[in-house]
Amino acid sequence: MSDDKPNLPAVSADDEHRHGAVELSEPIADPGIEPHEHRITDIDPQAADRAERQVATMFTLAGLLALGSCVAYFAIPKDSTLVFGPLSGNANNMTIGLCLGLALFLIGAGAIQWAKRLMVDTEIVELRHPASATPEQRADIIEGFQTGVAESGFTRRKLIRRSLLGAMALLGLPAIVLLRDLGPAPGRALYNTIWAKGIRVVNDVTLRPIKPSDLVVGQLVNAAPANLAPIQEESAVEYLNEKAKAAVIVVRIEPSKIRPPAGRENWGVDGILCYSKICTHVGCPISLYEQTTHHVLCPCHQSTFDLADGAKVVFGPAARPLPQLPLAVDAEGYLVAQSGFTEPVGPSFFERG
Known part of the structure; x- marks a missing residue:
């Protein structure tokens, strides 16, 4: 067997360096920090004063605009309109929004101008250190913070400080207004609805009064008080508020399957019961009825109430049964309320007993 090795082409030092085979003996030199270039405000006190006045003007205008939004809220009629060609909008809302938007913009622009023209911009190098600081490092941080405050000119430049604090104080006024x-x-x-003694129960869609004969066992109807109609003619807002609180569900259950709470034995009419439509959890409307179990389900968080047992909570986060409206029949045979609700309707709240 021959010990001869194959002849390989010789590799020059230049080839090794070209292909990365040669390691550098020295690391790349630290380029350092570029020489600091002084701004005109660093060398010209008058230029610095002009920049200070510019920043203070921005802050002052921001404060005035914030105050102007409060004036606009009271001075401009709520129903006035601004028209810009094909576009239009509420003048009150647009003026308030424009004033607040410009105020925030000027505060931001002033802060940028302050930082670029007046705060110290000398670059520094800080060595990386462990995450947990030593007492000496914490002292250095505090000292650095105090140095930064001094270099920012916040304590020295009273005009900027006062105008900024004034603008920030005035900016809180619109929120209060x-x-x-x-x-x-x-x-x-x-605590109160428009239900009262003798108020007829009407279908909430057709507004027709309901007779016991209109309902069959297992049927559930969404209903409302008959005295909603006059309110609708006077005020749409008041109508919606009252309708939201007074909405009810009327259900007919086999009388033998009803387990009325004590004192409510005569609150129904031939198995017809009436409950608030508003869930006692967070106020969602309820009408998902299961005839066999007599359970009604809230679609929001699945609170479930047994209508045959005083609308008692059988599942879910609701803490109280649905308030029940006592029913009777008037001289013409229509369902009416014996009285208003005897407890607050709607979701639980901290003052509710």
């Missing part, structure tokens, strides 16, 4: 649009405090409005 706009709280007025939330409407009046509800007071006892959540």
Whole structure:
């Protein structure tokens, strides 16, 4: 067997370097930080003063615009309209939005101008350190923060400081003023509906009064009080508010299967019962009825109520049964309320007993 090795072409040092085979003996030199270029505001006090006035002007205008949005809220009629060719919009809303938008823009623009023209912009190098700081490092951080405050000029440039603080204070006024649009405090409005003694029960779609003979066992009807119609003619908003609270469901169940709570034995008419349509959990409307079990289901969070047992909660997050409206029959044979609801309707709230 021959010990001869195959002849390989010789590789020059230039080839090895060209193909990355030669390792560099020295690392790439640190390029360092570029020489700092002074801004005109660094060397010209008058230019710095002009920049300071510019920033303060922006902050001052922002404060005035915030104040202007409050004035617009009260001064411009709520139903006035602005027209721009084919476009139109509510003048009150557009003015308030424009003032607030420009105020926020000017505060941001002023902060950028402040940082670019007046704050110290010298680049520094800081070595990477472990995540947990030592006491000495924490002291360095605090010192660096204090140095940053000093270099920002916030404590030294009183004009900027005062105009910024004034603008931020005035910017909070529109938020307070706009709280007025939330409407009046509800007071006892959540405790009462327009149901009262003798008010007829009507179909909520046709508004026709309901007779016991109109319902068959197993049927559920969405209903409302008959005195909603006059309210609708006077005020659409008041109508919707009252309808939302007074909405009810009327169901007919075999009388032998009804288990009325104590004191409610005469609240139904021949197996016809009436309950609030508003879930006692968060106020969703209810009408998903299962005839066999007499259960009605809330579609939002699956709270389930047994209508044959005083609308008791049998499943889900609701904490209270559906309020029941006591029924009777008037002289003409129509279903009427014996009285209003004896408890607040709708979702639970912290003041409810």
